Every structure is written in C-alpha cells, then in structure tokens.
Amino acid sequence: MSRPAAIVFDQASVAYGRVPALEQVHGTVHQGEIVALVGPNGAGKSTLIKALLGLVPVASGSISVLGRPPALARRQVAYVPQADTLDPDFPVSVAQVVLMGRYRRIGWLRPPGRADRDAAAEALAAVGLAHRAADRFGTLSGGQRQRVLLARAIAAQPAALLLDEPFNGVDAVSQEALLATIRALAAGGAAVVVSTHDLGLAQLTCDGICLLNRHQFGFGPPGEVLTPDLLRAAYGGAALELGDRGLIVARS
Amino acid sequence: MILFSSLGDGYVWRALLEVVIVGVLCGAVGVHVVLRRLSFLTMALTHATFPGVVIATMLGLGLVLGAGLFGVLLVAVVAALTGPRGAEHGRETSSVTAVVLSGGFALGMALMSTQEGFSRDLTAFLVGSVLTVQPSDLVVSAVTTAVVLGVLAALRKELHLAAFDPGAFAAAGYPARRLDLVLLLALEATVVTSLPAVGTIMAVALIVGPAATARLWCSRTATMTAMAIVVGVAAGVIGLAVSEQWNVAAGGAIVLSVAAFFVASLVLQSLPWGEPVAAAVARRKSAGRPTYSG
Numbered sequence: 001m002s003r004p005a006a007i008v009f010d011q012a013s014v015a016y017g018r019v020p021a022l023e024q025v026h027g028t029v030h031q032g033e034i035v036a037l038v039g040p041n042g043a044g045k046s047t048l049i050k051a052l053l054g055l056v057p058v059a060s061g062s063i064s065v066l067g068r069p070p071a072l073a074r075r076q077v078a079y080v081p082q083a084d085t086l087d088p089d090f091p092v093s094v095a096q097v098v099l100m101g102r103y104r105r106i107g108w109l110r111p112p113g114r115a116d117r118d119a120a121a122e123a124l125a126a127v128g129l130a131h132r133a134a135d136r137f138g139t140l141s142g143g144q145r146q147r148v149l150l151a152r153a154i155a156a157q158p159a160a161l162l163l164d165e166p167f168n169g170v171d172a173v174s175q176e177a178l179l180a181t182i183r184a185l186a187a188g189g190a191a192v193v194v195s196t197h198d199l200g201l202a203q204l205t206c207d208g209i210c211l212l213n214r215h216q217f218g219f220g221p222p223g224e225v226l227t228p229d230l231l232r233a234a235y236g237g238a239a240l241e242l243g244d245r246g247l248i249v250a251r252s
Numbered sequence: 253m254i255l256f257s258s259l260g261d262g263y264v265w266r267a268l269l270e271v272v273i274v275g276v277l278c279g280a281v282g283v284h285v286v287l288r289r290l291s292f293l294t295m296a297l298t299h300a301t302f303p304g305v306v307i308a309t310m311l312g313l314g315l316v317l318g319a320g321l322f323g324v325l326l327v328a329v330v331a332a333l334t335g336p337r338g339a340e341h342g343r344e345t346s347s348v349t350a351v352v353l354s355g356g357f358a359l360g361m362a363l364m365s366t367q368e369g370f371s372r373d374l375t376a377f378l379v380g381s382v383l384t385v386q387p388s389d390l391v392v393s394a395v396t397t398a399v400v401l402g403v404l405a406a407l408r409k410e411l412h413l414a415a416f417d418p419g420a421f422a423a424a425g426y427p428a429r430r431l432d433l434v435l436l437l438a439l440e441a442t443v444v445t446s447l448p449a450v451g452t453i454m455a456v457a458l459i460v461g462p463a464a465t466a467r468l469w470c471s472r473t474a475t476m477t478a479m480a481i482v483v484g485v486a487a488g489v490i491g492l493a494v495s496e497q498w499n500v501a502a503g504g505a506i507v508l509s510v511a512a513f514f515v516a517s518l519v520l521q522s523l524p525w526g527e528p529v530a531a532a533v534a535r536r537k538s539a540g541r542p543t544y545s546g
C-alpha cells in the first residue's frame with residue numbers, strides 16, 4: 001500500500017486505570033482505507049475507538065492519529081456514536097444535528113455561517129435524508145438517525161472517521177446508505193475505522209480487519225484475518241464448526 | 253384585581269418586577285437543567301444553599317452575597333465529589349447529590365436552631381418573601397439575569413451539543429468539565445437570585461417547572477426556551493395576583509401556578525387529541541424553509 005498511513009498502532013495497550021482493557025494492538029490504517037474492528041462483546045472495540053479519540057489513555061506502546069497523539073488530532077477526526085445512545089425526545093431538528101458537525105470548525109461564540117449551513121445540507125443530502133431536514137431528530141427511524149449522525153460527521157470534513165457499531169439494528173435501506181456514504185468518504189481519502197458485529201459485512205466491505213478479544217488476534221486483509229483458526233481463537237465457545245463448510249460465529 | 257389596584261404601592265411594583273426577572277432567568281436556565289436531566293442536582297443545590305443564608309445572617313453579611321459565596325463553594329464540592337465527567341469513571345452522581353442535599357439542609361437547620369432570634373427571618377428564605385424585595389435585590393436579580401443569559405447565549409452551540417450528545421462533545425475535544433462547571437455556576441447564581449422571591453426550597457420548582465412544561469410542547473430547543481421563559485414569567489405574575497387577591501403566601505402561590513401549568517400540560521397531552529395538537533404545533537413551527545440555526 002503506497003498511500004500514507006493515517007492511524008498507526010504500535011504494540012498499543014489501553015487500560016482503564018490499572019485494569020488492562022486491550023493489549024498489543026499493532027497495525028496501520030492508511031488514508032482511504034476502511035478497517036473493521038471485529039470481536040465478541042466486551043472484546044475492547046469501543047475502548048479502542050475511545051483510545052483513538054484520546055478519551056482513554058494508551059498504557060504502553062503508542063497510537064498515532066494523522067501523525068499526532070490521539071488527543072491532539074481530534075479536530076480532524078469525526079466520531080459517529082450509536083444512534084440509540086441518544087435521547088430520541090431531545091428537542092432538536094435533523095438539520096441542527098448535522099450542523100453540530102461544524103461547531104468545532106466554527107469555534108466558540110460565533111454563529112454558524114452560510115458555508116456551514118451549505119456543508120450541513122450537502123452532508124444530509126449525501127446520506128439521502130435532505131427531505132427530513134426540518135423534522136425532529138427523534139421522529140426518524142433508528143437507521144435514519146444513524147445516517148443523520150454520519151452526516152454530522154461528514155459535515156466536519158474529517159481526515160479520519162470512527163464509527164461505533166453503526167449497523168446495529170439498522171434496516172437494509174439505511175445500511176446500504178451508510179455503506180455507500182462511508183465508501184465515498186474513504187474514496188475521498190479519509191481513513192475509516194468501524195466497529196461491527198457483522199463479520200459478513202466486514203468481509204465484503206472493508207479493506208482490513210482488526211480481530212480483537214482483549215488482545216489482537218489478527219490485523220490485515222479480510223482473507224488473512226477472517227480464517228476459521230483465528231476466529232475460533234478470538235470467539236472461543238461462540239464459534240461453531242460446520243464441518244468442512246466453514247465456521248459460524250454466534251453473536252454473544 | 254387587587255394586584256393592579258395595589259400597584260400604587262411601591263412594594264407591589266418591586267414584587268412584580270422581581271417575579272418577571274426571576275421568571276425569565278429560571279425559565280432560560282431551566283431548559284438546560286431539564287435537557288441534561290439535572291433536576292435532582294438542582295434540588296440539591298437549592299437545599300444546600302440554605303446554610304449559606306443562615307451563615308450570612310449570623311455573620312451579618314448580605315444574604316444574597318453570603319448565599320452566593322456559599323453556593324460557589326458548594327459547586328466546587330459537587331464538582332470535586334462527582335469526579336471526572338460521566339458515570340463510567342466518576343462516582344454515581346445521584347448518591348453524591350442526595351448526601352449533599354440532605355447534609356446541606358441539615359447544616360442550615362442546625363445553625364438556625366442556635367440562633368433563636370433569627371428563626372422568623374430565615375423562614376422567609378426557605379419559602380420566599382417577594383413582597384419585601386428591596387431595590388438592591390432587584391439590581392442583583394437584573395444583573396445576574398443579564399450575565400447568565402449572556403453566558404447561555406454565547407455558549408448556546410456548545411451547551412446544545414453537550415446536552416444532546418455528551419460523547420460526541422468530549423470526542424470533539426471540547427473541555428466538557430469546564431463547560432459543566434460554567435453551567436453549574438449559572439445554575440447556582442439562578443438559585444441564589446430566585447431566593448428572595450420563592451425561597452431556597454421552592455426555587456427548584458421555578459427552575460424545573462416552566463422548562464419541563466415547555467419540554468412537553470416544543471420540538472426545538474429555541475422554542476422550548478421561549479416557552480419556558482413565558483411560563484416562568486406568567487406563573488410569577490399569576491402567583492403574585494393570587495397572593496394579593498386572596499392573601500396567601502406569594503412564594504407558595506407562584507410555585508402552585510408553575511405546578512398548575514405543568515399538570516395542565518400533562519393532562520392536555522394525555523388526552524386523545526393531545527398528541528395531534530402537539531404534532532400540529534410542531535409542524536407549524538417547523539413549516540417552511542428547513543432551519544439550520546443553532
């Protein structure tokens with residue numbers, strides 16, 4: 001891969017206080033690449049995303065985001081949380097949520113300008129929800145809300161995009177829209193890290209896989225990481241053999 | 253109405269002005285309290301400010317000044333005890349809050365019991381005494397309101413994002429703790445300012461009530477803020493009128509008006525046609541050009 005590195009994990013371990021959450025992550029996400037974080041529940045996928053945002057300290061080794069420590073790269077990194085962690089009754093319109101992606105760029109005290117509104121409108125159009133701009137955020141379906149949060153991230157025009165389980169409980173239409181938008185962003189040069197339970201989706205759509213369960217079991221192209229041996233090692237009892245046809249991973 | 257016929261008396265004018273100012277302040281601050289689910293913390297702050305009033309009286313300081321200084325101390329204690337933001341790392345906030353609430357109130361009662369002569373005056377600060385508001389109180393209220401509204405307006409983008417999505421707010425690299433602290437200070441300033449009108453105990457009703465009422469009807473934070481302010485002012489004026497008309501305690505009448513607004517809204521919303529009405533209101537508000545305003 002000749003493209004420049006965007007995110008570099010160098011034998012990185014992450015800990016909450018003294019309790020190690022995730023150890024020995026080692027690999028590189030290049031610009032324009034989509035890398036999936038996969039592993040069972042509690043494997044440390046969300047923790048790794050928090051470490052990439054500088055919200056959890058790196059205990060040993062190092063993580064570099066866009067050539068800097070994670071906490072110093074935040075302005076060029078956009079984060080997409082799971083839509084169902086947000087209060088659906090909050091009095092905010094879809095357009096306002098997307099505009100929030102511009103706030104850091106606008107800065108303190110200043111109101112959003114025309115360029116910000118245009119960028120927000122364009123981002124909302126990119127996820128196919130321009131017609132819902134005036135609706136209250138909570139009136140949208142779970143999948144649509146996830147798309148709005150992705151639009152908010154796009155509005156920030158980030159160099160790296162981090163998504164936490166964006167496909168959970170999302171309908172097929174929204175999943176397609178999410179995937180198309182993420183691919184477009186990667187094609188534009190952004191590095192994308194997405195945590196997911198969906199191994200099939202990860203295999204089909206991602207350039208790289210980081211397989212985790214408290215430590216790293218593999219980091220590389222899907223064909224090299226999503227192998228029966230590695231999956232069995234990472235998922236333990238949740239992996240079911242299907243004779244010579246392969247392996248099923250049960251969602252825990 | 254007796255309220256209007258008695259406006260010739262200076263004290264009624266002052267009371268009216270005070271409830272209008274406090275209604276605006278409490279309505280605006282209450283929106284942030286309700287959206288961030290800080291009602292319980294607000295209750296703790298109002299109760300724990302009470303010993304500040306007692307200490308100020310004992311030391312002969314100005315009551316609002318004493319309560320204000322004590323309030324700042326209190327905010328610092330709450331901020332220190334709850335630790336880093338978020339339930340994940342910090343202590344469970346509601347337990348800390350509950351202890352601060354009851355502890356502060358108990359301290360006030362204990363101090364008050366040692367000062368027999370003051371008991372009557374201090375009771376006024378538990379339930380308020382808007383009819384004895386002095387011109388100096390009005391100045392304090394007006395200045396506090398101007399400052400707090402200015403801060404809320406200046407930080408509205410950041411406060412909105414932090415309330416809606418604290419995770420993304422922290423992820424964007426904002427100083428979440430510092431913003432929380434600013435909001436806490438604004439809240440404590442509001443508690444201290446509304447003290448002469450409704451007292452420490454009932455201030456929470458005037459802060460949370462109008463915003464909670466507006467929350468039931470509004471689908472935008474801006475409209476919610478406007479409605480909360482209107483309800484806060486209306487409840488103050490209605491309460492004062494009721495108090496003058498039937499000679500009941502003004503603080504109690506104001507808080508009962510707030511409660512009436514809230515309960516009436518709840519009932520209207522739960523009626524079969526309540527939902528469509530709320531939806532129609534929301535539709536009318538969001539009709540036309542999509543608004544990208546913050």
